Amino acid sequence: MISVMTDARERLLTRARREGLEAVGYRVVDSPLGPLWVAVGPRGVVAVTYGGEPDARDLARIVRAYGPGVLPDARRVDPVARELDQYFAGRRRVFDVAVDLTPLTPFQRRVLSATARVPYGDLVTYAEIARRAGNDKASRATGGAVGANPIPIVVPCHRVVATDGTLGGYSGGLDNKRRLLQLERGAVPAGGWPKSRS
Amino acid sequence: MSVPITFGELLDRHEREILAYALRMTGDRDDADDVYQETFLAAFRSWPPPRRGSERAWLYRIATNKVIDASRKRKRLVRMADLQLAAPDRDGVTMADLAAAVRALPAGQRAAFVLRRVEGLEYTEVALILECSEEAARARVSEATKKVREAMK
Numbered sequence: 001m002i003s004v005m006t007d008a009r010e011r012l013l014t015r016a017r018r019e020g021l022e023a024v025g026y027r028v029v030d031s032p033l034g035p036l037w038v039a040v041g042p043r044g045v046v047a048v049t050y051g052g053e054p055d056a057r058d059l060a061r062i063v064r065a066y067g068p069g070v071l072p073d074a075r076r077v078d079p080v081a082r083e084l085d086q087y088f089a090g091r092r093r094v095f096d097v098a099v100d101l102t103p104l105t106p107f108q109r110r111v112l113s114a115t116a117r118v119p120y121g122d123l124v125t126y127a128e129i130a131r132r133a134g135n136d137k138a139s140r141a142t143g144g145a146v147g148a149n150p151i152p153i154v155v156p157c158h159r160v161v162a163t164d165g166t167l168g169g170y171s172g173g174l175d176n177k178r179r180l181l182q183l184e185r186g187a188v189p190a191g192g193w194p195k196s197r198s
Numbered sequence: 199m200s201v202p203i204t205f206g207e208l209l210d211r212h213e214r215e216i217l218a219y220a221l222r223m224t225g226d227r228d229d230a231d232d233v234y235q236e237t238f239l240a241a242f243r244s245w246p247p248p249r250r251g252s253e254r255a256w257l258y259r260i261a262t263n264k265v266i267d268a269s270r271k272r273k274r275l276v277r278m279a280d281l282q283l284a285a286p287d288r289d290g291v292t293m294a295d296l297a298a299a300v301r302a303l304p305a306g307q308r309a310a311f312v313l314r315r316v317e318g319l320e321y322t323e324v325a326l327i328l329e330c331s332e333e334a335a336r337a338r339v340s341e342a343t344k345k346v347r348e349a350m351k
Binding site: 004005007008009011012015016019021022026056059060062063068069070071072 | 200203204205206207209213214217227230231234235238239242243245246
């Protein structure tokens with residue numbers, strides 16, 4: 001039954017793609033931080049979700065932007081999976097795949113665009129991201145937007161830390177934030193990082 | 199469970215039962231595969247489901263119509279291997295006998311019989327899928343059961 005199911009599903013998905021019924025393709029990508037649900041839309045990556053299941057809010061946003069045609073599509077996600085593998089193996093510092101922030105609000109887009117420009121291994125504070133996004137006074141809202149980043153790792157919100165030099169928060173869990181920074185910078189001090197450079 | 203908002207969610211939740219239903223209704227893997235594919239493609243094309251929370255009945259209804267369309271086009275011999283899934287156990291009756299009796303039913307009665315007796319759906323669901331009253335669904339199942347029993351004698 002399982003192989004019958006897999007074959008039937010593959011044929012169905014091929015036909016759906018051919019008919020243009022797929023707007024966004026997804027699959028689960030294995031990583032050292034556990035399974036990641038990765039979705040790619042017409043303009044690039046729309047979601048990377050820890051735990052291997054889509055987040056309901058992200059999904060609703062994707063559907064609002066691109067409709068309900070969100071279907072499994074391993075091949076479409078392959079380039080992202082490859083870059084993630086290379087990143088985790090320490091062989092990639094910059095992601096080349098396009099990132100699509102269209103489903104987000106203009107404010108979230110500005111904040112995450114600023115976040116996306118933080119180089120590998122660097123640390124910046126939420127306040128600094130707020131400044132770079134042109135919202136000096138909206139530091140807390142900026143923290144919210146960084147925290148709700150639907151494309152973690154690729155949009156490196158793990159490089160954004162609290163002004164007091166501690167790690168701050170992370171939607172994927174602080175352990176994962178620590179591990180990502182460890183990968184990029186070496187060991188992480190127990191209480192977080194010393195005062196940020198920015 | 200919340201209403202599925204993407205094709206992928208609909209597929210994850212219902213594809214197994216729809217393929218199993220298609221196998222039981224057609225008795226043939228290739229035909230069942232066609233019915234499964236046509237059902238979901240039709241669902242995607244005519245998205246969203248007609249009423250909130252009714253997507254399961256909606257899919258069964260589409261699948262039933264696809265089976266009826268397919269059986270109008272051609273009649274096939276039933277394969278034993280596929281029918282292992284389809285027929286409930288009963289002493290003294292071979293799978294092939296039972297399957298043949300089910301296959302001999304008119305499409306509407308066959309659908310009612312399989313949905314109720316094999317899939318174990320409630321009559322309210324059977325009625326929703328077959329777009330008839332609950333009484334009519336009961337009548338169809340009862341008529342089908344009688345015919346199957348007759349055929350088994």
